[in-house]
Amino acid sequence: MRQKIILREVGLRDGLQIHSTFMPTDDKLAWITAEAATGISEIEVTSYVPPKLIPQFADSEAVTAGALAIPGLTASALVPNLRGAQRGIELGVHKLNFVMSVSRTHNMKNVRRSPEESIADFRAIVDLIRSQPEGRRPVISGGLSTALGCSYEGRVAVSQVIDYAVQLLEAGAQELQVADTVGYADPVQVRNLFKPLLAEVGNVPVAAHFHDTRGTGLANVSAALDCGITMFDASLAGLGGCPFAPGASGNIVMEDLCFMLDSMGLDTGVDLEKLVQVRQFIAAALPTIAMQGALAKAGLPRNYEFAAHRVR
Amino acid sequence: MRQKIILREVGLRDGLQIHSTFMPTDDKLAWITAEAATGISEIEVTSYVPPKLIPQFADSEAVTAGALAIPGLTASALVPNLRGAQRGIELGVHKLNFVMSVSRTHNMKNVRRSPEESIADFRAIVDLIRSQPEGRRPVISGGLSTALGCSYEGRVAVSQVIDYAVQLLEAGAQELQVADTVGYADPVQVRNLFKPLLAEVGNVPVAAHFHDTRGTGLANVSAALDCGITMFDASLAGLGGCPFAPGASGNIVMEDLCFMLDSMGLDTGVDLEKLVQVRQFIAAALPTIAMQGALAKAGLPRNYEFAAHRVR
Numbered sequence: 291m292r293q294k295i296i297l298r299e300v301g302l303r304d305g306l307q308i309h310s311t312f313m314p315t316d317d318k319l320a321w322i323t324a325e326a327a328t329g330i331s332e333i334e335v336t337s338y339v340p341p342k343l344i345p346q347f348a349d350s351e352a353v354t355a356g357a358l359a360i361p362g363l364t365a366s367a368l369v370p371n372l373r374g375a376q377r378g379i380e381l382g383v384h385k386l387n388f389v390m391s392v393s394r395t396h397n398m399k400n401v402r403r404s405p406e407e408s409i410a411d412f413r414a415i416v417d418l419i420r421s422q423p424e425g426r427r428p429v430i431s432g433g434l435s436t437a438l439g440c441s442y443e444g445r446v447a448v449s450q451v452i453d454y455a456v457q458l459l460e461a462g463a464q465e466l467q468v469a470d471t472v473g474y475a476d477p478v479q480v481r482n483l484f485k486p487l488l489a490e491v492g493n494v495p496v497a498a499h500f501h502d503t504r505g506t507g508l509a510n511v512s513a514a515l516d517c518g519i520t521m522f523d524a525s526l527a528g529l530g531g532c533p534f535a536p537g538a539s540g541n542i543v544m545e546d547l548c549f550m551l552d553s554m555g556l557d558t559g560v561d562l563e564k565l566v567q568v569r570q571f572i573a574a575a576l577p578t579i580a581m582q583g584a585l586a587k588a589g590l591p592r593n594y595e596f597a598a599h600r601v602r
Numbered sequence: 603m604r605q606k607i608i609l610r611e612v613g614l615r616d617g618l619q620i621h622s623t624f625m626p627t628d629d630k631l632a633w634i635t636a637e638a639a640t641g642i643s644e645i646e647v648t649s650y651v652p653p654k655l656i657p658q659f660a661d662s663e664a665v666t667a668g669a670l671a672i673p674g675l676t677a678s679a680l681v682p683n684l685r686g687a688q689r690g691i692e693l694g695v696h697k698l699n700f701v702m703s704v705s706r707t708h709n710m711k712n713v714r715r716s717p718e719e720s721i722a723d724f725r726a727i728v729d730l731i732r733s734q735p736e737g738r739r740p741v742i743s744g745g746l747s748t749a750l751g752c753s754y755e756g757r758v759a760v761s762q763v764i765d766y767a768v769q770l771l772e773a774g775a776q777e778l779q780v781a782d783t784v785g786y787a788d789p790v791q792v793r794n795l796f797k798p799l800l801a802e803v804g805n806v807p808v809a810a811h812f813h814d815t816r817g818t819g820l821a822n823v824s825a826a827l828d829c830g831i832t833m834f835d836a837s838l839a840g841l842g843g844c845p846f847a848p849g850a851s852g853n854i855v856m857e858d859l860c861f862m863l864d865s866m867g868l869d870t871g872v873d874l875e876k877l878v879q880v881r882q883f884i885a886a887a888l889p890t891i892a893m894q895g896a897l898a899k900a901g902l903p904r905n906y907e908f909a910a911h912r913v914r
Contacts, residue, residue, distance in 0.1 A: 440904070441904050444907075445905070445907075477824040503900045504861055537899045543817060549816055549817070553788035554791075587850045
């Protein structure tokens with residue numbers, strides 16, 4: 291049996307949020323629908339933040355409804371606070387991705403909360419979910435941003451990441467998402483964080499969220515795989531970027547990630563050739579945005595044998 | 603003690619050879635001089651092939667002479683055959699990088715030789731070197747191209763790579779260079795090749811030469827480090843490409859590689875900030891060529907602490 295890997299598309303949220311060009315709702319839903327059809331089983335479709343803060347997500351209700359109508363797809367959304375979680379529960383989204391930063395400064399700048407206040411918010415969100423009737427309770431994920439470095443504070447202590455991870459789990463997180471938000475990590479850092487973290491949190495699913503800001507994204511994925519991580523975030527065409535570095539890469543490129551994993555013999559469940567075609571929805575809707583990605587330029591290796599078809 | 607890593611610049615050869623725009627000799631030497639000053643200790647400065655085949659290397663004599671005048675730099679050059687080796691010996695270059703392809707079809711297309719004929723050529727080159735007076739004998743490296751996949755034949759057998767590696771060593775190779783010429787490799791393939799290869803060849807230095815054609819270049823470096831490889835080829839700004847895929851990436855990006863290694867705490871001996879500045883020589887001389895590289899766009903992480911200065 292090949293190891294199954296869960297890939298989660300975050301381009302609709304983490305990719306689009308830094309772009310001021312509004313992607314029309316129909317284009318977002320065409321993208322989500324097409325990518326879900328390639329076998330990507332989970333997509334972070336939007337963020338429940340006030341539209342005046344991020345106009346890109348003004349259509350979060352329509353996008354959520356459209357995504358929930360796609361059979362088999364897990365539709366998740368980012369929630370920065372209790373109000374966002376309320377909205378997600380009302381809309382019936384499958385999973386709430388709560389996010390807080392390990393770096394105190396980053397958390398203050400990003401959500402105007404101390405980490406302690408964010409943990410308290412998280413507890414309130416879990417209480418809210420548990421107060422819902424069964425069948426209306428979304429999965430709750432605890433996200434730790436800047437877990438491998440911070441653009442304000444620099445390096446971040448492994449012990450601090452683990453401490454918050456444990457607090458989120460004790461508060462009721464059903465899974466964790468650990469993010470190199472600003473693309474600072476290298477394979478040694480990844481191993482130094484994920485090995486003790488996984489030893490601490492046991493069997494709770496942990497997703498790794500890497501950015502390719504300095505070119506190390508897929509190397510970090512490989513190091514995380516070595517630690518036992520089997521769930522990764524990425525964005526098609528690497529949509530995203532860095533607000534502090536114009537032209538810099540953002541999230542790791544979904545189709546390059548998917549190629550590397552398939553080539554390594556892992557089971558992504560994704561039709562790689564179809565996946566590359568989905569780039570066209572981004573290109574058509576956002577023609578001025580730089581699209582990253584090596585596979586789309588180079589194509590598959592000659593005589594490439596997909597992992598599913600290889601003789602074992 | 604931090605592990606020392608030897609980085610070898612191959613942009614002047616592997617990078618420039620696919621570009622028809624001639625880089626003026628003075629610009630090549632300005633690039634070599636500036637990059638040597640950053641701490642890069644070995645540069646493949648040219649290729650001894652007939653100028654009618656690759657006009658880019660018509661100035662190989664002047665480039666070699668200029669590079670040999672730089673104190674502390676090991677100047678190497680590619681030689682495809684005995685004639686090229688003769689030329690290198692006449693010019694007094696420090697190291698000859700002989701190259702043959704593990705894939706029979708690729709070797710026939712590239713140098714019009716069967717692998718057996720290339721091995722015979724290599725023996726003749728070693729004989730020629732040994733017939734020189736002491737002090738005029740260049741180091742001889744045996745290079746195996748398409749060792750991780752071939753654009754004609756697809757996957758390449760590990761046993762075949764090891765077989766040719768052993769033949770090159772028995773014929774007198776003082777080091778080996780193992781190349782993923784067309785950017786097909788993933789970290790699993792890298793480990794599956796380099797672990798048994800290093801077990802077989804013992805203490806002979808082995809350089810890994812990766813391309814980033816499908817985005818896996820630095821992940822492959824990390825996997826090769828795990829196997830014990832400590833010598834890597836790369837090109838500044840990823841100069842190079844793929845003749846079959848316009849716009850595709852070529853060699854792994856030297857400055858991104860250097861950042862990842864430094865971040866991992868390894869000792870490259872290179873001044874990373876100076877290295878990024880050397881990109882300007884390529885940009886000025888070849889303004890129409892696409893320059894790759896994430897670090898140059900994003901900059902170093904905030905509060906980045908160079909490995910040499912970190913508290914241990």
